[in-house]
Amino acid sequence: ADLIKANEKIALLNKVLLDKNNVKAIDIMGAIGSGKTTLIEVLCEKLKEKYRIKMIAGDISTDIDAERVKKHGVTAYQINTGRECHLDAHLIQHTLEEISLKDTDLLFIENVGNLICPADFVLGTHIKVVVISVTEGPYVVIKHPVIMKMADILIINKIDLAEAMEVDIEKLTADAKKINPSIKVIPTIAKTGQGIPELIRALEL
Amino acid sequence: ADLIKANEKIALLNKVLLDKNNVKAIDIMGAIGSGKTTLIEVLCEKLKEKYRIKMIAGDISTDIDAERVKKHGVTAYQINTGRECHLDAHLIQHTLEEISLKDTDLLFIENVGNLICPADFVLGTHIKVVVISVTEGPYVVIKHPVIMKMADILIINKIDLAEAMEVDIEKLTADAKKINPSIKVIPTIAKTGQGIPELIRALEL
Numbered sequence: 001a002d003l004i005k006a007n008e009k010i011a012l013l014n015k016v017l018l019d020k021n022n023v024k025a026i027d028i029m030g031a032i033g034s035g036k037t038t039l040i041e042v043l044c045e046k047l048k049e050k051y052r053i054k055m056i057a058g059d060i061s062t063d064i065d066a067e068r069v070k071k072h073g074v075t076a077y078q079i080n081t082g083r084e085c086h087l088d089a090h091l092i093q094h095t096l097e098e099i100s101l102k103d104t105d106l107l108f109i110e111n112v113g114n115l116i117c118p119a120d121f122v123l124g125t126h127i128k129v130v131v132i133s134v135t136e137g138p139y140v141v142i143k144h145p146v147i148m149k150m151a152d153i154l155i156i157n158k159i160d161l162a163e164a165m166e167v168d169i170e171k172l173t174a175d176a177k178k179i180n181p182s183i184k185v186i187p188t189i190a191k192t193g194q195g196i197p198e199l200i201r202a203l204e205l
Numbered sequence: 206a207d208l209i210k211a212n213e214k215i216a217l218l219n220k221v222l223l224d225k226n227n228v229k230a231i232d233i234m235g236a237i238g239s240g241k242t243t244l245i246e247v248l249c250e251k252l253k254e255k256y257r258i259k260m261i262a263g264d265i266s267t268d269i270d271a272e273r274v275k276k277h278g279v280t281a282y283q284i285n286t287g288r289e290c291h292l293d294a295h296l297i298q299h300t301l302e303e304i305s306l307k308d309t310d311l312l313f314i315e316n317v318g319n320l321i322c323p324a325d326f327v328l329g330t331h332i333k334v335v336v337i338s339v340t341e342g343p344y345v346v347i348k349h350p351v352i353m354k355m356a357d358i359l360i361i362n363k364i365d366l367a368e369a370m371e372v373d374i375e376k377l378t379a380d381a382k383k384i385n386p387s388i389k390v391i392p393t394i395a396k397t398g399q400g401i402p403e404l405i406r407a408l409e410l
């Protein structure tokens with residue numbers, strides 16, 4: 001609880017710094033392999049003409065995600081958290097010191113693949129997104145109420161596999177709205193770009 | 206680090222108690238929605254004639270998994286961890302007090318859906334299993350070396366979707382063996398029972 005309070009203080013400082021530099025920051029959380037990086041890749045492709053974009057990737061190990069995003073001509077920074085199951089405001093504060101914020105309009109932060117830990121550690125972003133995949137089964141929303149409550153947008157990805165998984169997207173959406181009535185729910189196929197225009201509108205970009 | 210040490214002490218006590226009662230315990234960890242409960246359901250169907258089976262399910266919220274397993278005529282206990290991203294030896298110690306161990310041969314423990322936290326909190330089981338799904342993408346093994354190192358068996362589930370996901374099962378297997386040369390890797394389709402006889406042999410059941 002003390003760790004959470006201390007983290008919130010640093011998150012506020014991060015937000016002040018981002019606002020001072022007119023940088024819009026988006027925290028993209030979600031289950032392991034739900035499609036976070038693919039979504040960021042496709043958003044970079046669609047938005048890099050309009051905004052100067054940078055990205056921070058968090059994983060316990062490897063720099064794979066930052067490297068994937070760099071291929072799209074976007075500056076990306078990788079944080080390895082070691083054994084921590086979430087990014088925290090302090091790690092972001094450090095990385096923000098390396099980034100030229102005055103030359104940045106939009107910052108995507110990809111959190112560690114985990115539906116539990118990131119809920120308790122806000123980073124100081126303007127928008128919080130959670131990505132789940134239909135391949136995780138029908139109970140993934142109701143099983144994770146804490147992260148659903150703190151999210152602004154829920155992306156239900158890999159809907160191309162909904163039929164093979166026998167998962168009902170309407171039911172997942174209803175589950176989310178029951179837990180968090182103001183959450184926006186967007187079904188996507190990150191691989192093909194389906195749902196991305198709607199996501200961009202929801203992100204007000 | 207102190208928490209991890211303290212947990213190991215209690216885990217040892219759990220193991221002593223299980224051994225005293227001739228109960229074989231298996232910790233089933235894995236990503237969110239990777240197929241842990243489905244695998245336990247199918248193992249219960251195949252093994253309940255041969256062994257007296259009990260199950261403990263861990264989730265931050267809901268009793269869905271314990272209820273699913275009960276439908277197979279197996280006694281199941283649900284632990285809700287609240288905000289904790291993993292089961293721990295202390296929670297298991299408590300639950301073991303409720304279980305009639307002398308009337309039990311085999312205990313399945315389904316850990317919270319998470320590929321990071323459970324690696325640091327052993328429960329006192331005889332076998333540690335990790336379940337991943339091909340739907341999590343090609344990097345899931347190399348991204349989670351800590352849990353791969355401490356596991357005895359890696360189950361690669363949902364191989365029916367490997368083609369749709371363009372994921373190479375051989376590559377995932379090689380990744381695992383590079384991190385942990387003694388790990389046994391078993392591809393499965395929990396939904397249909399494919400790979401289950403091989404899993405039963407690997408579990409020495």
Ligand SMILES: Nc1nc2c(ncn2[C@@H]2O[C@H](COP(=O)(O)OP(=O)(O)OP(=O)(O)O)[C@@H](O)[C@H]2O)c(=O)[nH]1
Pocket residue numbers: 030031032033034035036037038039065112113114157158159160161188189190191192340341342343344345348369370
């Ligand atoms: N079928 C299908 N596959 C997808 C879709 N979106 C992403 N994938 C695949 O899912 C796998 C995981 O995608 P990533 O973007 O790496 O997922 P992630 O959430 O960033 O994963 P981590 O950062 O490792 O937790 C990859 O093989 C992607 O190609 C989709 O809409 N449909």
Ligand SMILES: Nc1nc2c(ncn2[C@@H]2O[C@H](COP(=O)(O)OP(=O)(O)OP(=O)(O)O)[C@@H](O)[C@H]2O)c(=O)[nH]1
Pocket residue numbers: 135136137138139140143164165235236237238239240241242243244270317318319362363364365366393394395396397
């Ligand atoms: N296509 C396919 N789907 C599967 C397979 N095994 C399980 N599923 C489905 O995957 C979803 C999740 O399965 P579960 O058994 O609930 O997974 P879990 O790991 O217990 O999930 P959590 O406990 O919530 O982390 C369900 O819709 C299952 O029917 C498989 O081999 N192939």
Ligand SMILES: [Mg+2]
Pocket residue numbers: 036037038065110
């Ligand atoms: Mg990623």
Ligand SMILES: [Mg+2]
Pocket residue numbers: 241242243270315
């Ligand atoms: Mg389960």
